[in-house]
Amino acid sequence: MTNRPGLAVKKPISVWNKPLKANFKDFFKSLGKAGVDAATGQWIGVGKDAIDALSAIGLESNEPEELAWALIYNALTKAVASIISDSQFLIQDIPNSVEGLSDSLDLSLESSELEISNRFFEHPEQLAIVKAIQTPLRQWLEGFGIEPFQAEVLSNRLPAYFVFALNQEWRQRSQTYARITETVQTPFTQATEREHGWRLYNSWLQKQIQEPMLFEAFGLEDIYVPLRAYYRRKVEGHRDDGDDLDVRPAHGDKGNVERVVVDLSDCLQAWLKTADKNDAIRIVSGGPGSGKSSFAKIFAARQAKTGAFPVLFVPLHQFDPAGDLIKSVGEFVRYDEYLKDNPLNPDDDSLRLLVVFDGLDELALQGKLAKEVAQEFVREVQAKVSQFNRRKTRVQVLITGREVAVQESFKEPQQVLHALPYVVPEEERKKERYEPYLDTANLLTNDQRNDWWQKYGAATQKPYSAMPEELNRGNLTEITAQPLLNYLVALSYMQGKLTLNEQTNLNTVYADLLNAVYDRSYEDNRRHAAIGDMTxxxxxxxxxxxxxxxxxxxxxxxxxxxxxxxxxxxxxxxxxxxxxxxxxxxxxxxxxxxxxxxxxxxxxxxxxxxxHKSFGEYLTACRIVRAMERIQKQLDRRREDMEEGWDERDALLHWAEVCGPTRMDTYLFSFLRHEVALKPVDQINQWQQTFAYLIGVMLRQGMPIEKIDPPLKFQQANRWAINAEEALLAALNSCSRVTQDLSNVDWPSKEAFGTWVGRLQGQRLGPENVVALQSLSNLNLDNAILFCRDFYGTFLEGASLKGAILNLARLDQASFKWARLEGARFFDASLKRANFWGARLERASFEGARLEGASFIDASLEGALFGWASFVDVSFENASLVDVNFENASLVRTDFTTADLQAISWNEDTNWEDVIGLETAMNIPEALKQQLGLMQLGEANET
Missing domain, CATH: 1.10.10 (Arc Repressor Mutant, subunit A)
Structure with missing residues (x-):
């Protein structure tokens, strides 16, 4: 098999000269007529059948010269038609006369001679006729209203499209062109059907990154900016407390993990070159819109172009992950237009393959959580790769996906690479409380948004040398730092549709783009057929x-x-x-x-x-907010007239129909919060009260799943109820995050919340929390019984838990910022790295609690009990510790900077080892000064 992306010659041949005598004028006429609706005069598009029909030439003889010309002509016309088909969304005008336009094209090439030499088989894209046909193609595109610079960009795609069409034409009509291989030795002479398939597939990969993007003439390759990434590693010599690497350290755990910055492509190139059979899998992880899928396409295409070995690109949303990996790959390529044999054949002794699985988070199986499916898939990949590479490296696998919990399967540095945004602000790089970046090549000093805008300017013929100044603003930085969202901002900005104010967030960018698309369909009073009369x-x-x-x-x-x-x-x-x-x-x-x-x-x-999955999530969030509006409206109607609107059960049924079938994930929850935040505050206040009330009704009466039509089986009904109930809590929390008011649910009993949240939580599959545990801020949980509850990493900021019982609960890394916790009991609870910043903790009991790395900065702790508690690297900076009991507590490396220690109590078993900040602490008892040898502080601490 040749390693070239195009055609390569193995035996020189004499030059074939052939007068073209081709009527390209009629071809362009037919192409125009095929795309225009004769009745309406509107452009309706050129389909695949029309392309095939237009690009088939009859043969004058069976001579090799004639056959070669037929091969070239058919491939060339098919390539031209494909470019027009891929770019027809840019067509703005229909010429008065398609025939007149075709007659005016520069078709001087028809009187020239076609010269086919051995170079043709080596580099078919360099054939003179390919360049010559670009001129009439550009003129034709301009005649249909496409901007001149866009027509130029599109016509420049012809060489790549021609190579793909040439391979495709030979594959489809190999018997017709058999005489050519009898006369000369071409790449097709000795090639097997399998090699034909890979050659065609590789040219398809090249074509993919050149196809027009969204509403543009340019392709991904024109504006692609190489991604940077980081991998995480433990800092040498630092203690290891056994926590998972992908759990972010909190205060008191500084310097545990560092982020090593790399050029993503270079890092993976080195991995491919090393080809370690025991290190044959890489994960590229990133959030929505981080550019990981674009990177996967570019990387796969460029690797295929080198010809080192075949590359298989698998979009996982089109892939069945169930069962054996080899069978699943075979089933995937079974319907592929180019590959007919299973590339992952264990009996192939010469097998050397790179498989790119794109979109790990998009794997789905009925009745299973996406994360569970992803974990099972990764385990299967690991097992099969290990079998393939038992003696030598035969298969390497690259997997991309959103931040999913598969990291525990990959503990070695560089196995999981996290895609970085276009810009990482300097202040974020230097935050001591988070993981520091190790950037020896100073890659992060470059704001890649400027690089992208330069390329975008060149692709659109706009004078951009850097990002427009009005877009380089604080509230947009988080959005424009992400590749996809930066592009969406550019689209709206170029059309003058972007809303720029302090409320601008991701949802407003999507909304502006949606409006721009609708408005664009009505430009020049022309209504797009797909939209019809819709408002x-x-x-x-x-x-x-x-x-x-x-x-x-x-x-x-x-x-x-x-x-x-x-x-x-x-x-x-x-x-x-x-x-x-x-x-x-x-x-x-x-x-x-x-x-x-x-x-x-x-x-x-x-x-x-x-x-783009994130756009579907945005629209889904809008639909859920619409359900919230409808529920409020119908309940209000019932209050005004008992015969109108809905009662509470009707409202809950509608909610179950909308939110029951599928569980909300973190990404959809984020869109929901942002969409709710765009509504008027008075309306959000009303929703907050309504959804708090509906939760109380639901807890007493249950979700009315029995009313779903058609009826659900028990397991399905139970799953729908959990999904809908969790979504109720997410909707309530979305409201409270805007109002910052407490959500007052009428809990049926003190244990009702704990029982309910345990049902929503289910069994953990990793440290990540379900949406329910991200939705507890500003919730009134006074006197709740939460004995032994798992609240690891839970978001409880602004919540009220006065008198709540959290004995033996797991609260590691939970956030209680600004929470009301007066009289709460945390006996023997685990609170490692918990955050109590600004919390009210008067009379709270932490006896026997484990508080390593916890933060009580600015907290009010008057009368709190910390007997027998374990403190390591805890911060009480600026906290009020008046009358706090530290008897038998271990306060190793605890920080008391500017804390108020008036009337604290301790005993001889209190461990004050390496405490810090006492030189600035206030009201230190004299006895403690004497015990710790701090008498020299004098009266300075009393002010």
């Missing part, structure tokens, strides 16, 4: 329902049947019919490519998928 509100409403259908499915993909059912249930059937009519007429990427696109068939149903 802006109706257009967004349909997209929300599609997003909900996808969320209820696998999170990304849904079928037309599921969309229709959701729309029918929501009274949107008529709007969907408008949309579907447009879709059947050929929905272009103006609507489809960014939001959702037809992706295949499930059963007998067409499927649509969101090309």
């Amino acid at each position: 802006r509100e109706q257009f967004i409403r349909v997209l929300e329902e599609i997003a909900l259908a996808a969320w209820h499915g696998d999170g990304r993909t849904t079928t037309v049947e599921e969309i229709e059912r959701h729309c029918s249930n929501s009274g949107l059937q008529r709007l969907l019919e408008i949309f579907e009519e447009g879709a059947k007429a050929g929905v272009t990427r103006l609507l489809a490519a960014f939001y959702f696109r037809q992706s295949g068939v499930r059963g007998n149903e067409r499927t649509f998928e969101f090309t």
Whole structure:
């Protein structure tokens, strides 16, 4: 098999000269007519069948010269048609006469001679006719209203598209072109069917990164900026307390872990080159929009282009993770247009393969949590890779995905690489309380947003040498630092649709882009067929329902049947019919490519998928907020008229229908919080009271899952109830984070909350918390019984737990910032690295508690009990410790900087080893000064 991405010659041949005598003029005429609706005069698009029909030339003879010309012509016309098909969303105008436009094209190439030499088989993209045809292609695109610079960019794609089409043409009609291989030795002469497949697949990978993006003429490769990443490692010589590496250290654990910064591509290149059979898997982890999937496509294409060994790219949302990995890969390529044999064949002695699995977080199986599926998949990959590489390195695997809990399977440095944003502010790099960056090459000093805007300016012919100054502002930094979101900001900014104010967040960026797309479809008073007569509100409403259908499915993909059912249930059937009519007429990427696109068939149903999962999550959050609005409206109607609106059970049923089928994850919760925050505060206040009330009703009467139609089996009904109940809590918390008011739920009993949250939590699969444990801030839990409860890493900021019983609870890394905890009991509780910053803890009991690394900065602890408690690296900086009992406590390296120690009590068993900050502490008892030898402090501490 040749290692070249194109065609390579093994035997020189004489030059073939062939007068073209080709009528490209008729080809362009036919292409234009195929894409225009004769009745309406609107552009409806060029489909695959039309491309195949237009790009087939009849043969004059069976001579090799004629066959070679047919091969080139068919590949060339197919490439031209594909470029037009991929960019048809940019078409703005239909010429008055398609024939007149075609007649005006510069087709002087038709009178020239086609020269085919051995160089053609080595570099087909350099054939003179390929460059010559770019001129009429550009003119044709301009004639259909595409901007000149965009037409230039698109026509420059022809060489890559031609190589792909050439390989495809040979693969499809190998018998027709057999005489060529009988005459000369081409790359196809000795190649097996399998090698044909890899050659075609590799050219497809190159084409993927050049295909137009979203609403643009340029491709991913034109604006791609190389990613930086970091891996985490323990600092040499530092104590290891056994915690997982991916748990962020808190106060008192400084310097435990450092982040080593690397160029992501260079780091993976070195890994491939080393090819250690015992270190053959890498994970690239990153949040939504961090550029990991774009990186995966670029890396796979560039590795394939080197020809070192084959590269298989697997989008995991199209992959069945169940069972044996080899069988799953075989099933995946079974329907592939290019590869016919299983690349992961254990009987292939010459096997050397890089497999890129993209989107670990998008694996889904019915009845299983995504994280559980991901862990099982990774274990299967590890097992199979180990078997393949028993004697030598045959397979290396790169997996990308959001931050998922598979890190425990990879303990060695560099195995898990975390994608970094375009910019990491200097103050964040130097925060002592977090993990420091080790950046020996000073990679982080470069703000890559400027690099991206330079490339974007070149691709759009705009004079950008750096990021526009008005976008370089504090509240936008977090958004523009992420590759995908930076691009979305650029799209809205270029169209003048971006809202720039202090409230600008990720949701407003998506909303602005959504509005820009709708407005764009009405430019110059031309209505896009896909939108029809829909208003802006109706257009967004349909997209929300599609997003909900996808969320209820696998999170990304849904079928037309599921969309229709959701729309029918929501009274949107008529709007969907408008949309579907447009879709059947050929929905272009103006609507489809960014939001959702037809992706295949499930059963007998067409499927649509969101090309960017985060956009589906945004729309789903909007749909959930719409459900909140509807519930409030219907309950208000019932209060005004007993025969109108809904009662509480009706409201809970509607909530179960919206939020029951699928569990909310952290990313959707984030979108929900941001969307709620954009509503008027008075409305949010009302929602907070309503959802607190509904939780109380639910706890007494249960979720009305029995009313779901069709009826659910018990296990399914139980899962729906848990999902809906957790979403209730998430909605309530989203409101309280805006109002900062306590949420007062009428708990049926003191143990009701603990029982409920335990049901929502279930069994841990790792240190990450379910949404329920991220939704407890500002919640009134006074006097709650939470004995032995697992609240590891729980977010309880601003909550009220006066008199609550948390004895023997696990509260490591929990956050109680500004919480009300007067009289709370933490007897023998584990509070390692817990944060009590600014909390009210008067008379709280921490007897026997483990408080290593905890923070009580600015906390009020008058009368608190710390007998027998274990302190290591605890901070009481600026805390009020009046009348606190430290008898038998161990206070190793505890920080009392500016703390008030008036009337504290201790005994001879209190351990004051290496305490710090006493020189600035106030009201230190004289007896303690004498015991610790601090008499020299004099009266300085009394002020």
